[in-house]
Amino acid sequence: MDKFTSLKIGFGDVLAYIEFDHPDYFDASRVPEFDDEGMTRVGKDGKAVDCEELIHRWSGGFDAGQFKDEPSVHVAADIWNMPKDARLNVVGR
Numbered sequence: 001m002d003k004f005t006s007l008k009i010g011f012g013d014v015l016a017y018i019e020f021d022h023p024d025y026f027d028a029s030r031v032p033e034f035d036d037e038g039m040t041r042v043g044k045d046g047k048a049v050d051c052e053e054l055i056h057r058w059s060g061g062f063d064a065g066q067f068k069d070e071p072s073v074h075v076a077a078d079i080w081n082m083p084k085d086a087r088l089n090v091v092g093r
Contacts, residue, residue: 011056025076031053031054058079059088063080
């Protein structure tokens with residue numbers, strides 16, 4: 001039991017799980033690697049945005065940030081408009 005409780009499940013693990021079991025959430029959390037001009041997406045710190053950015057923002061109760069105009073976010077408006085407590089229920093916190 002100690003081994004089980006000590007496991008750390010990250011957002012990358014969550015994304016791998018939801019890709020097949022909850023594709024709507026996966027699509028809503030997919031980070032576009034490049035912008036419309038083919039440039040790599042970067043955050044405020046100037047570093048490339050990783051694949052966990054949107055799932056991290058969503059589970060924290062935030063909006064999609066720089067990705068709020070992405071088609072996948074608009075299509076998944078019901079997922080992105082969920083209140084924070086409902087989001088936490090989905091991720092099991």
